[in-house]
Amino acid sequence: MNDDIITSFTVSGIAISVIFLVLTILIFTIKILVRLLPYEEPPPKPARKAQPTAPSDMDEDIAVITSVMASHLSQTPGNFQVVNIQSR
Amino acid sequence: MNDDIITSFTVSGIAISVIFLVLTILIFTIKILVRLLPYEEPPPKPARKAQPTAPSDMDEDIAVITSVMASHLSQTPGNFQVVNIQSR
Amino acid sequence: MNDDIITSFTVSGIAISVIFLVLTILIFTIKILVRLLPYEEPPPKPARKAQPTAPSDMDEDIAVITSVMASHLSQTPGNFQVVNIQSR
Amino acid sequence: MELTFSGAAIQILESTGFSAIVPGQVVMLIVACVLLYLAIWKKFEPLLLLPIGFGCLMANLPMSMMMSTDDGGLLNFFYQGIKHEILPPLIFLGVGALTDFGPLLANPTTLLLGAAAQIGVYTTLIGAVLLGFDLKEASAIGIIGGADGPTSIFLASKLAPHLLAPIAVAAYSYMSLVPLIQPPIMRWLTTHSERKIKMAQLKPISKKVKIIFPILVTIICCLMLPAVTPLLGMLMLGNLFRESGVTARLHETSETHLINIVTIFLALAVGSSMTAESFLKLETIKIIILGLLAFCMATAGGVLFGKLMCKLTGGKVNPLIGSAGVSAVPMAARVSQKVGAEEDHTNFLLMHAMGPNVAGVIGSAVAAGVFLSLFGDPTVPGPEAHAAIEAVVQSMVQR
Amino acid sequence: MELTFSGAAIQILESTGFSAIVPGQVVMLIVACVLLYLAIWKKFEPLLLLPIGFGCLMANLPMSMMMSTDDGGLLNFFYQGIKHEILPPLIFLGVGALTDFGPLLANPTTLLLGAAAQIGVYTTLIGAVLLGFDLKEASAIGIIGGADGPTSIFLASKLAPHLLAPIAVAAYSYMSLVPLIQPPIMRWLTTHSERKIKMAQLKPISKKVKIIFPILVTIICCLMLPAVTPLLGMLMLGNLFRESGVTARLHETSETHLINIVTIFLALAVGSSMTAESFLKLETIKIIILGLLAFCMATAGGVLFGKLMCKLTGGKVNPLIGSAGVSAVPMAARVSQKVGAEEDHTNFLLMHAMGPNVAGVIGSAVAAGVFLSLFGDPTVPGPEAHAAIEAVVQSMVQR
Amino acid sequence: MELTFSGAAIQILESTGFSAIVPGQVVMLIVACVLLYLAIWKKFEPLLLLPIGFGCLMANLPMSMMMSTDDGGLLNFFYQGIKHEILPPLIFLGVGALTDFGPLLANPTTLLLGAAAQIGVYTTLIGAVLLGFDLKEASAIGIIGGADGPTSIFLASKLAPHLLAPIAVAAYSYMSLVPLIQPPIMRWLTTHSERKIKMAQLKPISKKVKIIFPILVTIICCLMLPAVTPLLGMLMLGNLFRESGVTARLHETSETHLINIVTIFLALAVGSSMTAESFLKLETIKIIILGLLAFCMATAGGVLFGKLMCKLTGGKVNPLIGSAGVSAVPMAARVSQKVGAEEDHTNFLLMHAMGPNVAGVIGSAVAAGVFLSLFGDPTVPGPEAHAAIEAVVQSMVQR
C-alpha cells in the first residue's frame, strides 16, 4: 500500500516528464514545419474573361453537355453545337 | 513448373471462351428484352388545369392538411374548409 | 394434440387479459401525466426589438464573429468593432 | 496442378449452377420474381419486399453460397443479426424516431383499440394449433396479425426460426394489402350513421408529456413483460431521441441511414432464409391462410371494439378508427380516413386514427411479450438460438 | 405442453420484473432517470448522457437481458465494441473530422498548456492511490481529468473495465459542468490585469502544414507511445480526411452518420454496464469525488502554466486560455472567452483558447499512452480483454 | 507493484516504438507516405489510397497493434470483413447504386468490348506463371487488369490472401493512372480515320428494361458462375435500388454513407496488411510490373476488338471506345472521349464509351467467376479462409 503511494508519485513524475517531452518535440516539429511551408497569400482572383478554365477541361465539359443534350433531345450531336460555357 | 505454364495457356483459352460465351448470352438477352419492351415516348404533359391529381389523392391531401391545421389552430375541422390545393 | 387446443384457448384468454391489463395501466398513467403536466399555450412571441437575445449570448456571438473576421482579414480585433448583430 | 482444355471445360461446367439446380430452386426463383414484381410494380412494401425478393433470388441460385445457412456466406453473416436479435430492435429504434405519439397521448383510450386489434393474434393462435402447429409456432404465426414486421421477425427468430421466412413474407405482404383487406370488413361491421360520426378535436399535448411518455412506457411495460425490452425499449429510445429536442443528430441518423442500412441487411437475411426446403412446404400455405385470417380478425376486433367504445361514450367515437389498431403505420390510419370520407367527405378521421395506429405498435410488442413470457425462457435465449450459435462456432472451429 | 389458466397466469406473473426486482435496481432506475433529467432538461452532454441513461434504465429492468454482461443480449453485443476497443477509436475518427487544428498550429506553444492541464490527471492518480485504488484503477480514474470521453472509456476498458461505468459517467458529467467548475478557479488564480491581456492576432497557416500535421503527429506520438495508436491514429486520420480536401465523401460520413451510429452504440453499452453491483459501491462515490478533483486540478494546472507563459513572454499570453487545455472542446474555450470578456468586453480570447483546447485532446491521448506503456502490455490486449473474449466464446460453445 | 523512477523510465523507453523498429518498417513508413502523397497531391484514387496509406502507416509503427494480423487489434477487426468477403460486396452494392447501365442497354454489343478488355487479365495470368507464381496467385494478379478494386480484393482474399496488399495497391494505383497509360496505346493501335468515326445516337431505353436487366444478369451470370454471386448479385441489387424507383431511401444510403463507411473500413484493412514481411518482397515488384502489363494488354485488347467491330459493322464503331472496356468508371470513358476529341473536337464519344465502361465491370466480375470456378471450391470458402477463421477462433479460445 505504502509502496503504491510512492510508486504513484514516481509514475506522476515520469508521466509529466514524458508528456512535456512528447509535446515539446511536437512544438518544435510544428515550428520547423511552419517555417518550411509558410502561408502564402492566395493570388488575387483574376477576372473571369482573362483566364478561362483550361481548354482541355472545358472541352470535356462541353463534350459531356453535348452528349447528354443530344441523348435527351434524341438528336445527333452534329445537329447543334455548344458554343461557350462559363464556370460559376 | 512447365506443366503450370501449359495449364496457364489452357486456363486462358477456357476463360476467354467462357467470358465471351457468357457475355454473348447477355447480349442476346438484352436484345430480346429491348425488342419486347421498347421505349415509349412519354405522352406530352397535359396542362395542369385540364387534369388535376386524382380526386381520391387530393381528398386525402385535403384531409391531412385540414387535420393538421385544425390541430394547430386548436379548432374543429368543421370551422373552416380547405377549398382547393394544387400540386406544384 | 387435444391438450394443445385446450391450452391454446387458455393462452388466448390469458394473453388478451394481460394485454388489456397492461394497456389499461398505460392509459391511466397517461391520463395522470397529462393532468399533471397540462399543455400550456406558448406565450405570444414578443417583438424582436423589445427583447433581444440575452446579452451574454450576443456578446459571445460578437466574439466569435470578430475573431473570425480578424483572422480572415489578418488584422487585430482592436482595429474594428462589431457594433450590433441581430438574430433572424 | 494440371488442367487439360477439356478437363477444365468439364470442371467449369460442373461448377455451374445448371448442373446442380433442383426443381424446388426453380420454383423459389419464380417466387422471388413474383416478390420483386409485387414490390416494384404493385408497390407492396417495396423497401422490404424488394430486398427480400432479391435475397431469395440469390439464395436459390445453386452453389451461390447465399443461403442463410451457408456458413461463411455473406447473407449468413447478415442472418446472424436476426438470429441474435440485433437487427429488429435497431429497426424499431428508427421506427420510434419516425413516430409521433401525440395523437395517442391526446386520446389515450385509443390504446384499447390497439389492444383489441391483437384479438386477431390470439384467434389465429387457436387456428394455428387446430391446423397442427405447436404452441410456439402458433404464437409466431399469430403475431402476423399484429401487422408489425420487426415484431414478427423478432418473435419468430425466438420461438420458431424454421418458420421465419414464410412468417416475414406473409407479414409484409399483408401489411401492404391493408387498403384491400380492411375496407370491406369495416363497411360490413359498421352502420352508415356510425361511419358518419365526427370526432371532437384532439387536445394539444405538452412537450414534457411527450418526453416522459417513452420513459414511462419502457419502465411499465418492460417491468411487466421483460422479454420484450429489446424491441419496446429501443422503440421508445428512438422516440426519446425525437421528442427530447437535445439529440437532433442521433434522431436524424436513427430515422434515416441507420434504419436504411439495417433494413437492407435484415431484408436480405430474411430473403436468404427462403430456401426450397424451408418454404415449399404445406406449412407455408397454412401460414399464408392463417396470416390472412389474422389480419381480418385483427381488423374486425378493432372495429368491433370501436363500436363498443362508440356505445359507451354515447357516440363520440367513430368505430372506423378501430381498424387502425392493427398498426401498419400510417396505412391503416389512411384507410380509416378514406372509408370515413366515402360516407361524408367533410369527415376527417386521419388524426384520430393515428392514435390507435401507433397504439397497435405498442400492442403487438406487448402481445409478443406475453408469448415470450409463456413460451420463451426469459433468462436465456431460446434453444434454437443456442443451437444456432453453437453450430456457428462448431463449424468455425472444425474447418 | 399443457397450461391451465391459473398455471399460465402464475407463469406470467413469475416472469414479470416485479417478481425479481431488487432494491439496488430500483436505485439504479432512479439514477437512470436522474441522468435522463440532466441530459434533457439541463442539457448535460445530451448526445451521450441521454443514451447512457436509457441504457442504464433498460439494463436495470430485471430479466430484460440488457446488461452488458448478459450473453446474447443486444447491449452485450454493443458492449463487445468497447471491450475490444473498436468504438472509441471510431468516435475519435469523427472527432478528428470535426476538429480544426489551425489555431494550435498558429501558436504551437499552446501545446504546453494542453500538457499542463494533464497535471490534473496525475495528481488525481495520487489521490486515487491514497483512497485505496490500485495503480491501474488509479490511472483510469485520473484520466477523467483529461475531459475526453472516448479516451477515458478506452483507457478504462483496458486497465479497469470493472470501473468503466462510473468513470464514463463522471467524465461526461463533469465535461458538461465545465462552465460551472472552471470560472471560479480561473478568477481565483489570476489577477485583473492578467485577465485583461489582449493577445496578438494568430497568423494564418498554409494548407500544406495542415495536411502534414496529422501525419507527423501520428508518426511521432505513436512511435513514442505505441499503445495509443488506435485512438490518436484514428483522430488524425479523421483530421486528414478533413484537411486533405480530396476525401470529402469520407470526411462527411465520418463527422455525421458514422460518429452518430457509433455514439448510439457506445453510449448504450456504457449505460448497460451501470448495474447495481458495479455502480452502487463506495468506489463510485470516490470516483465522483476524484473526478471533480481531477477537473479542478486540470483547470488550475492549465491556468498556472498560463501565468508562467505570461511571465516568460513578457505578458503576451493571457493565462485564461490555459484552462482550455483540459479539452472539452469547444466549451472550455468558450469559458476562457467569457471570463476574459467579463473583465474587458473588447477582449476576444476564443480563437486563442482553441489552440490549448485541441491541444488538450492530444495531451490526454498522450497521457493515456503513458499509462498504457507503464501498466498495459503493449504486445497483447490486457488480461481483462482476454478473459472477456474467452468468456464470450466459452458461453457461445457451452450453450 | 513497485516502480522506481529509473525503472519506470526504462519501461517507457522499452515500450516505445524506437526500441523495436526494424529497417523494413522504416521502408514501409516511407511507402505509406508516398501513397499519401500520391493520394493527396496527385489525386490518385484518394478515396481509397489515402486510407490505405494511413492504414499502412499505422500498421508499420512498431507495437501499435494495427497490423491486419494482430488479433484483437482495431484493423484486424476490419480485416475480418475482407477475409470473410463481406466488405467488397457491400462496396459493389454502392457501385451498382451509382451506375447507369443505360448506355450499355442501348448498345449491348459493347458488352463484347468489356469481354475483350479481359484479355489483359488472361495474358497477365500467363505472364505471372512464367514469373513463378502458382495458378491461384497468377489468377489473383491477372485480375488487376480488370481495373476493379473490389473485384481484385474479393478474388485475392479467396485465392491468394498473402498477396492482397500489393494486388490492391497496384489495382488502385493503375486505375488512377488510366489517363496516362491508355492514350499512347490507343493512338498507336488506331488510324486517324478510325479515331474520327462518329457514332450514331444511342436509342433511349424503357424504364422496364432498366429494371429487369439487373435481375436477369444476376440469374444468368450467377447460374453460370455461382461463385461470383456475392459480388455481382450485390452490384445488381444496388442497381435495382436505383432503377426500381420504389426504394429511394435504400438507394440513397447505398450510394452515400453505406459505401463510405465500408470504404473506410476496407481501405484501412487493406493498408493494415501492408506489412514489411508481406510487401517488401520480390513478388511485390513482379506484381507491380505484371499489373502494368495487365492494364496495357487490357487496353490493347479493348481497342483491337473495337477495330474488329469497326470492320464488321462497316465503320459504325469508333475503336477508341474499346479501351473503356477496362472499367475504371468513368475515367476510362473520359479518356476515350478525350483522345477522340483531339482528332476532331466535334466528336462526342463519352456516352458511347460508357457502354463498354460499365460492361467492363460485369466482365471483370465474370472473369473472377471463371477463376473461382476453376480454382476455388464453390461449396466451401477456400482453405486460406478456413485457416483464418480457425486461427481467429483458436486465438480467442486460447487467450
Ligand code: NA
Ligand atoms: Na400491431
Ligand code: NA
Ligand atoms: Na484533455
Ligand code: NA
Ligand atoms: Na473491368
